[in-house]
Amino acid sequence: MKLFDVYPLNNITIEKALGSTVWDNNGTKYLDMYGGHAVISIGHTHPHWVKRIEEQLHKIAFYSNSVIIPLQQQLADKLATLSGKENYQLFLCNSGAEANENALKLASFHTGRKKIVAFKKSFHGRTSLAVAATDNPSIVAPVNETDNIIFLPFNDVNALHQCFVEEGANIAAVITEGIQGVGGINVASPLFLQTIRSLCDQYDALFIADSVQCGYGRTGKFFAHDHAGVNADIYSMAKGMGNGFPIGGILIAPHIQPKHGMLGTTFGGNHLACAAALAVLEVMEDEALVQAAAENGTYLMEQLKTIPEIENVRGLGFMIGFDVPENIKDLKKVLLQEYKIFTGEAKPNVIRLLPSLALTKAQIDECIASIKQAIIFLNKPSA
Ligand SMILES: Cc1ncc(COP(=O)(O)O)c(C=O)c1O
DSSP: OOOOOOSOOOSOOEEEEEBTEEEETTOOEEEESSHHHHTOSSOBTOHHHHHHHHHHHHHOSOOOTTSOOHHHHHHHHHHHHHHSOTTOEEEEESSHHHHHHHHHHHHHHHHOOOEEEEETTOOOOSSHHHHHTSSOGGGOOGGGOOTTEEEEOTTOHHHHHHHHHHHGGGEEEEEEESEETTTTOEEOOHHHHHHHHHHHHHHTOEEEEEOTTTTTTTTSSSSGGGGGTOOOSEEEEOGGGTTTSOOEEEEEOTTSOOOTTSSOOSSTTOHHHHHHHHHHHHHHHHTTHHHHHHHHHHHHHHHHHTOTTSEEEEEETTEEEEEOOGGGTTHHHHHHHTTOEEOEEETTTEEEEOOOTTOOHHHHHHHHHHHHHHHHHHHSTTO
16 A cells, blocks of 8 residues: 655654754764654653653553543643643643644634634644634635634734624634744744734633644743743643643633533543653753753754854744745755754745754754855755
């Protein structure tokens, strides 16, 4: 049987990983500045994470949500402490798209309304409503098309005001990333997020903070939206939450009431996933990784800004992007092939850096030296 060929692949087989280092099947070592797509939060195969999962595996891996699973409450308590969203409620699922799907559905249940405001260059996942709220027609199937999504320009406060004046009574939710990831590392301005908050309050709509990529400490605060000093009504989470173990969830503000049967999933919140997610939060706390991401992310960004050939270095913490001009357009490829560094990208010309929050200063220096070397390599007449 063939694999369904939907992923453009690098011809590399990764066999082993530790921290921010991965090795291929030939023993070649790579620096992971991509965090396996912003998923690796505490570092690959962190010993505490491995131990927690292993120990749980010997007890029980799964039972359905028809019984009490104390690990879920432990995870909720730990999340409350680390995120500071003390009175919020937790619903667990399995992926980022599922988290957003549930967030949007919940907003519609709660308000009884149908319209969703989303933004240009947004990415919220590939399931029906999440993909409809994603600004990429090429991944929206005809069956996903709906008139219920209103797309507005990102960071445009006037467009938001205008939209609420016209449609306010029909709007269930506004959904936005704190920093757009797939869209190319576009940071939401504090004024933009504050305006969403005040308009949602004024019109009884819900503010959904898609924190799947920008959340979980990556930007130097637990949620990227925290930089604006506002609380959302729902935070969606996934990627960094399990450090590679599939788990997602939504944090739900106390004023939103649950009802039996309103949301549900077979696998969400299973014992093994909760053990993995608890291990992540324990390591984040023990190793002060949110603070580390803030400090070392700033250092990485400062270093990138000293490289004249790259443009528009931007981001927060370890969610960083920069533009690659035409004359060095193969930078990403050369970094991987010649300098053994994984990076991310956003079309057409952005390199995204999304490393583990535990990336060290020495690894940052190594990355910067390699970028400089790669640019020299690309500028050689023969390259
Ligand atoms: C901001 C954002 N939301 C949602 C998703 C979807 O997450 P998943 O691939 O786990 O469904 C992604 C994935 O890249 C994302 O970046």
